[in-house]
Amino acid sequence: MGPLLGAVKVLLLAQAMHGTVLGRVWDAETAQPVPGAVVAVPELNRTIAADDSGRYAIQGLSPGSHAITVRSIGYAPRILEALVPEDGPVEIDVWLVPEPVRIHAVDVRAPVIVRGLDGDEAAAFPDREISYAALRDHPLLGEPDALQALGGGEISLRQESPSGVGVRGGASDQTAYLIDGIPVFNPYHAAGMTSGWNPDALSRLRAGSATTETSSDALAGAVEATTRAPGDRICARGSVSTTQSRVTFDGPLAAAGPGPTEGAAAAGFLVSLRRGLPDGIAPKDEYSYVRGETNDWLAKLEAPAVGGRIELLGYGNENDLSTAMTVVPDGDAPDPRRNTFEWTGQSLGARWSRTWGGATVRIQGWRADGNIGSTWAAETGPLTMASTREDAGFLIGVDRSSQRAGTTAQLRIERSRTSYRIVSDSTSGPTWAAEASLPVATGSVRHRHAVGRALEIQIGGSVAAARDRGHLDPRAQVLWKPSTRLQLSGSYARTHQFAQSLRNPESVVGNIFPADLYLGAGAAAAASGGSPSGAPRVPVARSQLSVLALSFQPRAGLRLGAQAYGRRSDGLLLVAPIEGEPFATKGAFAIGSGTSWGVSADAALSARRCGIVASYGLQQARVEYGSTGYTPESGVRQTFEGGVIVLPTPTTSIRISVAAALGRRTTAISDGFEWEATNILDRGSEFGGSPHYSDGALGGTSLPGYYRLDAGIRKEWRLGIAGRDATLALFGTATNILGRKNVLTYARDPSTGEMSGVEMRPRAPLVVGLDWGF
Numbered sequence: 001m002g003p004l005l006g007a008v009k010v011l012l013l014a015q016a017m018h019g020t021v022l023g024r025v026w027d028a029e030t031a032q033p034v035p036g037a038v039v040a041v042p043e044l045n046r047t048i049a050a051d052d053s054g055r056y057a058i059q060g061l062s063p064g065s066h067a068i069t070v071r072s073i074g075y076a077p078r079i080l081e082a083l084v085p086e087d088g089p090v091e092i093d094v095w096l097v098p099e100p101v102r103i104h105a106v107d108v109r110a111p112v113i114v115r116g117l118d119g120d121e122a123a124a125f126p127d128r129e130i131s132y133a134a135l136r137d138h139p140l141l142g143e144p145d146a147l148q149a150l151g152g153g154e155i156s157l158r159q160e161s162p163s164g165v166g167v168r169g170g171a172s173d174q175t176a177y178l179i180d181g182i183p184v185f186n187p188y189h190a191a192g193m194t195s196g197w198n199p200d201a202l203s204r205l206r207a208g209s210a211t212t213e214t215s216s217d218a219l220a221g222a223v224e225a226t227t228r229a230p231g232d233r234i235c236a237r238g239s240v241s242t243t244q245s246r247v248t249f250d251g252p253l254a255a256a257g258p259g260p261t262e263g264a265a266a267a268g269f270l271v272s273l274r275r276g277l278p279d280g281i282a283p284k285d286e287y288s289y290v291r292g293e294t295n296d297w298l299a300k301l302e303a304p305a306v307g308g309r310i311e312l313l314g315y316g317n318e319n320d321l322s323t324a325m326t327v328v329p330d331g332d333a334p335d336p337r338r339n340t341f342e343w344t345g346q347s348l349g350a351r352w353s354r355t356w357g358g359a360t361v362r363i364q365g366w367r368a369d370g371n372i373g374s375t376w377a378a379e380t381g382p383l384t385m386a387s388t389r390e391d392a393g394f395l396i397g398v399d400r401s402s403q404r405a406g407t408t409a410q411l412r413i414e415r416s417r418t419s420y421r422i423v424s425d426s427t428s429g430p431t432w433a434a435e436a437s438l439p440v441a442t443g444s445v446r447h448r449h450a451v452g453r454a455l456e457i458q459i460g461g462s463v464a465a466a467r468d469r470g471h472l473d474p475r476a477q478v479l480w481k482p483s484t485r486l487q488l489s490g491s492y493a494r495t496h497q498f499a500q501s502l503r504n505p506e507s508v509v510g511n512i513f514p515a516d517l518y519l520g521a522g523a524a525a526a527a528s529g530g531s532p533s534g535a536p537r538v539p540v541a542r543s544q545l546s547v548l549a550l551s552f553q554p555r556a557g558l559r560l561g562a563q564a565y566g567r568r569s570d571g572l573l574l575v576a577p578i579e580g581e582p583f584a585t586k587g588a589f590a591i592g593s594g595t596s597w598g599v600s601a602d603a604a605l606s607a608r609r610c611g612i613v614a615s616y617g618l619q620q621a622r623v624e625y626g627s628t629g630y631t632p633e634s635g636v637r638q639t640f641e642g643g644v645i646v647l648p649t650p651t652t653s654i655r656i657s658v659a660a661a662l663g664r665r666t667t668a669i670s671d672g673f674e675w676e677a678t679n680i681l682d683r684g685s686e687f688g689g690s691p692h693y694s695d696g697a698l699g700g701t702s703l704p705g706y707y708r709l710d711a712g713i714r715k716e717w718r719l720g721i722a723g724r725d726a727t728l729a730l731f732g733t734a735t736n737i738l739g740r741k742n743v744l745t746y747a748r749d750p751s752t753g754e755m756s757g758v759e760m761r762p763r764a765p766l767v768v769g770l771d772w773g774f
Contacts, residue, residue: 020089021082022057025070028095033232035344037072038485047335053232070094074725079236088356110610112645113137116559116604126489126563127208128155128232135199135240139643140657142712142733142767143241144199150207152615153600156634159661163514166634167207167569169596169621170220173501173516179225180313182349185370185389187317189294191278191685192243196296200237200248201272203228209493209545212570219497227300230268241769246274254550267303283683287334288674290685292321308354317345323687325377327672343372343515359400367392372515377690378581379428385583387517390417404450412442418520420502422585432527432587436520439496440466467522471496482774485553497541500573502584506633506667506698508745509582512687517583539571539591557606569594577625580693592625614642630698637663655712657684664703667693668746675744675758706742710735726774733767
């Protein structure tokens, strides 16, 4: 053990002996930050640009004296000497003296920012990451949507009306969602909007396989959002369109004083509000239209505290929709009865972090609630469903890293309370309930270490204790960088999930009701009198995932990527084989397993006047239970998405995109159904009927391939208001220009008994609106 302990000490000492130079760059005359100032260490060929607040940080410097240069157009350059200590960072604020520079008029255009070329790709590889700038200019979106911007390749979303995000063959209820590390439940909207997150409040999004640093309760993956950092001046962004209205404000909590020492300038806020318009332009006298409202909000405060930084965050998501209970033939009297769908979520959390001694300590606490309800005309008669989930947790973590090595250790303690209840309106209908209270303690560690100049190895794992049982989840990754342009990786992970959803993902009602209805492990349905119903208990789901990935950047502004994955899952709760309603109503479910494999490829090109993104996915998914199985609705065989954004002028952009899906499967429904997704020509979204399936094989009906061509335009004006720069823009997008039919499912005509296709959206503009910022 002596040599081993000695090696460990040498490793930790090597990590510790790397320092950081950080600070801010200021204008010496106005005492304002200088964004974009170039801070460099010439002897090491290290360069970084100051952010919008003038902040910079150069990490991984060896102890000793280093020459630092600071430059910015319009200022005299500065050269200074920085003495980097062996332990901890050194803070240096730089004041630049304005020096006017006479230059000839030139047309300078930065490359168009697109997904895959908008940040540190190495940090996310092989997962997917996108910045706000790339989200705003995404060529496949009529207007920014946080979840849809992640789609393509190994990240699957249903076209036209997504009902959750699937990561590498996983189902939507196997994906966790977090904002600044705080869990949130069901961040979805419907009838015109998909994501429950205001894009203007975010700086980055990341989707990929779940890790113990993100969530201990996600089988397939996690979608993590990072909120914007408040600026030094009050800023506002907003938009009004045919689908939504939104506004976001951020800034300091008090006016900034002259220089970096003022305490108030370091504290800031962020507030966002958004409201959907599912029936904003719908005819008021037609019962087939979706009625109701959708909205979300987010608020954040951050400030220095106890030598570190504290953040307080709150998030809320509300949806209240109703649809026509029956399909009424033309000319008949309307049926006023309606199905209702409600889901709300609220998350509150606090996070404190501090760096000293070469390590960063994080302490975080949170509470996340979800409440879901529905009144539904089931085949057995009208009933009411109610589902709740209340999670509370605490986390403490330590990170210690350098350029060549790093270690993360974390302890996470949480409790999840879930309940589910069905109450029938008739004495012959089903009435039952189930609930669970599950404490989980998870300890995890992850270590990365560079071997030579091209190889990096990451190993780690976690142990979760729940109901007196331990669940071991090992993880490993090997990353090889033979050159600065090429990197390859191979990874393996085992995960567990302690709560699963009672929503039926094979039901077409998911187009309007995407919320997952979680029930914790160990719960079993009980009849209204309290006696057990004989249903199995909710199991703990298990999954094993292997991924091989490649990223190649042959030149600046061009990136190509590819990956292959395989997943095996066991202990899956399955509602679809038991009944055809949109959620569990009978107090029973099947327990099965799933397998999936897939390959994907993606490309990104960024140039001065255009940007291109494209992705292709091929997957095979299968769910097994008993002696039979089926292909899930989310298991689309092939998908392709590609788009281009062109800027003929600096203030005008044109977008053209193509999306295709081949090899789709569905389960035909046995009654009437009417559906039209939101569009302005039809004046809203229509959903009529109470569809369910009762015969036929699950996933036994093949859907025709679907291709869609969209085009959009955006015109921006740049203004000056009260000494501030401002922008105002008009935009519009036309979808499915070629008028291709997107068949959602097949339904039996109640008058003729014949099966007919239910189409998604006719040829129609999707969205028009305006946005602004200052």
